[in-house]
Amino acid sequence: MTITAANEFAFATEAANFLHSQSPLRPAIGIVLGSGLGALADELTHAVRISYNSIPYFPVSTAIGHAGQMVIGLCNEIPVAVMQGRVHLYEGYSAKQAGFPMRVFGRMGIRTVILTNAAGGIDRAYSQGALVLIRDHINLQGQNPLSGANDDRLGPRFPDMTEAYSHRLQMIAQEQAAKLGMVALAEGVYVGLPGPNYETPAEIRYLRAIGADLVGMSTVPEAIVARHMGMEVLAISCVTNMAAGILGQPIQHQEVLDTGERVKGQLISLVKAVLTVVG
Numbered sequence: 528m529t530i531t532a533a534n535e536f537a538f539a540t541e542a543a544n545f546l547h548s549q550s551p552l553r554p555a556i557g558i559v560l561g562s563g564l565g566a567l568a569d570e571l572t573h574a575v576r577i578s579y580n581s582i583p584y585f586p587v588s589t590a591i592g593h594a595g596q597m598v599i600g601l602c603n604e605i606p607v608a609v610m611q612g613r614v615h616l617y618e619g620y621s622a623k624q625a626g627f628p629m630r631v632f633g634r635m636g637i638r639t640v641i642l643t644n645a646a647g648g649i650d651r652a653y654s655q656g657a658l659v660l661i662r663d664h665i666n667l668q669g670q671n672p673l674s675g676a677n678d679d680r681l682g683p684r685f686p687d688m689t690e691a692y693s694h695r696l697q698m699i700a701q702e703q704a705a706k707l708g709m710v711a712l713a714e715g716v717y718v719g720l721p722g723p724n725y726e727t728p729a730e731i732r733y734l735r736a737i738g739a740d741l742v743g744m745s746t747v748p749e750a751i752v753a754r755h756m757g758m759e760v761l762a763i764s765c766v767t768n769m770a771a772g773i774l775g776q777p778i779q780h781q782e783v784l785d786t787g788e789r790v791k792g793q794l795i796s797l798v799k800a801v802l803t804v805v806g
Contacts, residue, residue, distance in 0.1 A: 530584060530627055532675035538584040539627065539681075543634035545583055550575040550599040552606040556806060557632040557758075558798065559610045559749060561644035564765060565593070566791040567798060568611040571600030579612075585631070586624045588612040603799055605806035608637060615744050616668055617723035625745075626672035626752035630681065633756035639696070639805055640753045641798060645786070646743040646764035647725070649735050650715060653766045656790045658704075658712055658797065660697050661762035664747050665718040665739055672748040673755055682755035691750055696761035696805065703800035709793065715740030717764060719747030741766070761801065765790055 530538055547553070552573070560567060568574075577597045579587045588595035593612025600607065610628060614620045632640060646659070653659065677684040697714065704712050718734050720726065722744035726734070734742055741764050753760050767786035 530623055532678060535623070535627070535630060536678050536680050539630035539634045542583045542585055542631045546577065546597065546599065546608070546631070546635060549577055552599055552601070553636060554599060554606040554608040555637055556605065556639045556641065556802065557608045557610070557635075557637040558641045559613055559628070559643060561613065561745060561765070564643050564645065564791060564794060565611040567602070567795045568594075568598040568609045570795065571598055571602055571607070571609065574598050574600030582631075584627070586614040586620055586627060588614055589618050590615060602802055603806070605802050607802070608632065608635060613745055613749070615723075616670065616721045617744060622668060622670035622672040622748040623674070626748035629749050629752035629756065629758070632753070633681070633758060637758065639759045640749070640761070641801065642746050642749055642760065642762040643794065643798075644743050644746045644762070644764050645767040646717060646741040648740075648766040648769045649731060649742055650713075650740040653713060653740075653769070655766060655769060656786050657766045658709075658790065658794060659741060659764045659766060660700055660712050660714045661692050661717045661741070661746070661764055662697065662714045663691060663716045664750060665716060665737065666747045666751070668719050668721045668747060670748075672752050682757065686755045688751070688754060691754055691760065692762055693759045696759060696801070699804050700761060700763070700797065700801050703804065704797055707796055707800060709797070715764070717741040717743060717746060717762070720744060763794070763797070765794060
């Protein structure tokens with residue numbers, strides 16, 4: 528059944544209740560793992576794995592590198608709900624459907640969300656495999672997950688996006704990265720496009736001109752919905768490839784997956800360290 532403004536609250540509540548029935552844990556932190564970055568979910572203890580197919584009204588991942596399951600378990604003894612994969616507009620989903628998992632998180636009682644993604648690097652200072660904190664975004668996906676009638680039970684009609692990505696959580700991430708001996712994390716502006724094709728060199732020049740440092744095909748609907756519901760958001764991009772025209776060579780999805788595999792240990796260590804503070 529199609530998710531609309533009229534049924535979104537009821538559908539999210541039903542999905543949340545179903546997930547609560549699958550585990551006695553009650554996480555306050557939700558994590559979304561992007562392309563090739565799903566390894567963290569495999570490390571949870573006392574974990575319950577639930578296929579998206581089993582969750583009422585939940586959109587199902589079809590993209591390569593997205594396992595398509597919710598994992599509820601303990602990470603360093605902290606209860607978390609981890610999405611091992613997400614959905615994208617290019618799979619045929621609307622922005623409202625792409626943001627729906629955040630509705631479910633909110634109805635589960637989750638107050639903090641950590642979003643991760645694989646992104647193309649526009650800023651030439653980035654290196655392949657770098658972890659970058661998203662400090663802001665530009666929505667060029669042509670859709671907004673809040674379109675349609677507003678349900679005040681979910682959030683306000685005109686939510687403020689001045690701090691779409693939590694300054695507090697970014698400071699915590701920087702502090703924990705330093706303790707882990709990582710080079711200071713770069714911060715950048717992420718631009719969301721619908722995909723599925725990678726951008727042309729001319730499009731990348733345009734995106735750089737309007738202030739973008741990173742480019743990808745996800746995250747934006749999730750961040751908007753999470754903030755609409757009052758959740759605090761931290762977002763981390765893994766620069767899995769340099770954007771078109773930067774290196775003068777073709778971009779292949781296998782490169783994205785291979786880079787995610789190479790940096791997964793660093794990303795897992797960072798997320799775990801952040802959890803010890805915010806959990």
